Amino acid sequence: MRYGSVIHVRAEKLQEYKRLHAAVWPDVLAMIKGCHIENYSIFYRDDYLFSYFEYAGNDFSADMAIMAADPRTREWWKLTDLCQYKVSSAAENDWWAPMEEVFHLD
DSSP states (O other): OOEEEEEEEGGGGGGHHHHHHHHHOOOHHHHHHHHTEEEEEEEEEEEEEEEEEEOOSSSSHHHHHHHHHOHHHHHHHHHHHTTEOTTTTTTTTTEEEEEEOOOOOO
């Protein structure tokens, strides 16, 4: 399953966000992979961050709950969340707003 999502990046925090992602903590990377996320990328344009990944597991909700409960990942998110803010169309419980896939070519 492919997932795309979007969020704003604070202009004054863009360089910090890029610096953080130039050296993602190994335990955070291991958690991402352990939760069956593959082919993960984050792109930047203007004040938007676009995230794309492929989920190769069997229970996305369970894997995301495992990730959200991980103390090291939560510590990472505290740093990165300071650099971001929700898009206006995001649901109340969404930080990164999911996007609708309208085209795909293998």
